[in-house]
Amino acid sequence: QQQVKQSPQSLIVQKGGISIINCAYENTAFDYFPWYQQFPGKGPALLIAIRPDVSEKKEGRFTISFNKSAKQFSLHIMDSQPGDSATYFCAASGTSGTYKYIFGTGTRLKVLA
């Protein structure tokens, strides 16, 4: 019940295309869902985050879609660029207690020039 399932494990997209990464959770107590981008040898950097009271959030080329009833959320990267090539992690946490994150398994994105 504490797991966050992420797919696909890897993704190859042409430059200018849309990259879509999906995550699913089971614990209905989760109410904060961030996405992180990580380059090799670096720490994760927050991209965008959403709470369950909205179904979509957009920041620049990054959009989170959230389906509360299905307990799923996804990251869409529009106009994907080679510089977006990185590993992406979704996470989930509750806003009480320790606020610790449960991370997905990660998606390695490669955008072809």
Place this chain on the structure above:
Amino acid sequence: GAVVSQHPSRVICKSGTSVKIECRSLDFQATTMFWYRQFPKKSLMLMATSNEGSKATYEQGVEKDKFLINHASLTLSTLTVTSAHPEDSSFYICSARGRAGPIDEQYFGPGTRLTVT
């Protein structure tokens, strides 16, 4: 704002020795710090959660006597790997949660690559 630093970025130590990794929140007070371990091409695994001035809470399977965590101030937490073994070689990442932004947002450090020979 909301910058977290780690020191050192890379460290090589011999088996049996101890090594300390520092995590600092540079421009905000971190009420909670988290320590993660990441294996190559794997996700982040939470090791422990520490609140300033209190003992760390370790995740199941993490040896608290081996991975000593101290959160002495609102801007500094340290992870000491004691009696290091080659299997402790990994990428260690800290994060901090505090008053820099949304209450549930964590800010991650750049990570420390530990190699035990």
